Amino acid sequence: MRKIIQSHATEFALLAVILLISLFLSLATERFFTLGNAFDLLNTSSVNIIFAVGLLVVLIAGGIDISFAVAASVVQYVAALLLESIGGGGWISGLVIAAVLGVSLGAINALLIHRFKIISIVATIATFNIYFGLLMFFTRGVSIYNLPDWLTSRVILFEHEMADGSWVEITLPVLVMVVCVIATWVLITRTTTGRQLYAFGDNPEGARRFGINVGAMQFIAFGWLGLMAGIAGLIQAHYAQEVVPNALYGRELDVLAAVVLGGARLGGGKGTVLGCVLGVLMISITQNGLNLMGVSPFAFKMIIGAIILVAITLSNTSIERLLPFMREGARR
Template identity: 65%
Template sequence: MLKLPIGATERWLIFVILVMGAALGVLTHTFLTLPNLFDLLNASSVDIIFGVGLLVVLIAGGIDISFAVAASVVQYLTALTLQAMGGGDWALGILLAGAFGAALGCFNAFWIYQFRIVSIVVTIATYNLFFGLLMFFSGGVSLYDLPDWLTTRIPVVSIETTNGRAEITILVIVMILCVAATWTLLQRTSTGRQLYAMGDNVEGARRIGVSLGAMHYLAYGWLGLMAGIAGLMQAHYAEEVVPNALYGRELNVLAAVVLGGARLGGGRGSILGVVLGIILVGMTQNGLNLLGISPYAFKMIIGAIILVAITLSSEGVGKLIGSLRAPRTRRMAQ
C-alpha cells in the first residue's frame, strides 16, 4: 500500500487548516461555498508555483527575495516579445517566460557563487535592480494589449451552484505540473539529493564530489524558471501586466514556505509542506477579508511567521536549547 510521506509539520498544518476552515465556515456565510474555495485554489496556484521554486533554493542553503520582482520583469519581457512575434501561443509563452526567468535566476547565482556573496545581500540588490529597471523602462505603465490566448479564461472544471459559478482554471493544471516537476527533481534524482546535502553541510558536500557551482546555478535557475511561469500565469489570471502587481509577494511566499517546514539554514523542506503552508496563508488572508478585518493584520501575521522562522533557524536557539538540556543530561548520567 502506498504511504504518503507526511511528517509532523505536515500533519500539524492539515489539522490547523481543517480547524480554521471549520471556524471560518461558522463565522462567515461564503467561505465554505464552492465558488470561494475554487477561487482560493486558483489564486493560490501562482504562490504555490513560486513556493516550490523557492523551496529548492532554501533546501540548497540559500535564500532569494527577488523572485517576485523577477516575475514582473518576465511578464513584461514575455508580453513584448510575444507582440513582436505576432502573438504566439501557450507553448511559446511558457517557453519564453521560463527562459527569461531562468536567466534572471542564474544572474543571481553568478554573483552568489562566483564572488562568494551572501545570498540575501545579492537578492536584496537584484530585487531593487530588477524593479528599478522595470519601472524605468516601462514608465509604470500597464500592458493591456495581450494575445487573446493569454487573456481568455480556460475553465477545467465548471460547476453552477446557488452561490454562482465555481471554476477551476488552467492555473491549477500548470501549478500541478510545476509541483510534480519539482517533486521529481528533489525526490527522484541524484541532483535532488545533492541539493539537500549541500544545504545540510556545504563542506561535506564538496568533499564527496558535489559540484557546488552547478548546484547554485540549478537552484536559483529553477526558482527563476518557476517565477517566470508564475509571472505568466499571473498575467493570465489578471488579464493584464501591471509593473507592481507582484511587488511584496515574496514575503507572503517565504512565510508560507517556512511555515511548511523549510529551514532557512538549508537541508530541510518538503513539497507537501509548501503546498499546505501556502494554502494556510491563503486561507488566512481570505478569511480576514471575508470577516472585514484590516489587511494590516495579515501583514502582522506574515511578519511574525518570518521572525519566528529566523529565530528558530539561528545558532543561538540551538545553543540555548543545548544549555537547557545539559543539566538534565548530567542528572540522568549521575
C-alpha cells in the same frame, strides 16, 4: 504509524492548524465554507504555490532569494513585448520565452553568489532593487492591456452550476500549478540532483569534499526558482488578463513565510513539497478569512510577520520536541 507521523510532523501539524482555522472561519463567516470560495482560493493561490516550490529548492540548497516576485514581473512584461513583436505567438512560445527569461534572471543571482562569493540574501536584495528599478524606469509604471487572445482567453478545466444559478470554476493556473508541484517533487525526491541539493544545503563543506559541484548546485537551485518565477509571471498575466509592472511586488515575504512555515529550514537541507503547499494554503486561507470578516489588510501584514518569526523558531526547534508523545516514541 508513529514513524510516519514523526517523519511528517510539520505537515500533520500544519494540516491540523488549517482545519482549525477553517472550522473557525466557517462559523465566523457565511461565505467561507462554500464551493465557490474554495475554488477561488485554489485559483488565486496557484501563482504563490508555483513561486513557493521554486523557492523551496533554493532554501533546501541553503540559499535564500527575495527577488523572484520582481523577476516574475520583469519576465511577464518583457514576454508580453516579445510576443507582440512576433505577432502574438501561442502558449508554447510564451512558456518558452518566460522560461528562458526566468532561468536567465535566476542564473544572474547564482553567478553573483558563486563567482563573487556574495551572501545569497545580500545578492538577491541587490537584484530585487535592480530588477524593480529597471522595470519601473523603462515602463514608467504603464500597464499592458493589449495581450494576445490566447493569453487572455480563460481556460476552464472544471465548472459547476450553483443553486443560485452562478457558476464556479477551476481554471488553467491550477493545472500549471499541479505540473510545477509534481516536477519539483520529482526533482528533489527522485533524482540524484535532488539528493545532492539536500546534501549541499545541509553541509556545504562536506558536500564539496564529497565531490558535489558547488557551482552546479547554485545554478540549478536559483535557475529552478527562476524557471518557476517565469512561469508564474506568465500565468499571473493570464489570470489578471493584463500586465501590471508592480502587481507581484511584495509577494516575496508572503511566499517566504509560507515555505518556512511548511518546514523548509533557512539553514538548508530540509523541506518538502507537501509542507510547502500546505504553508501557502494556510497563508491564503488566513488572508481570505480576514477579508471575509472585514479585517484591515494591514492586520494580515502583522500576521505574516508573526508567522515568519514562529516559522523560524520552529525551524530551529524540531516539532518532536514540542509534542511529548513524539518524543517518547523516538526514545523507544
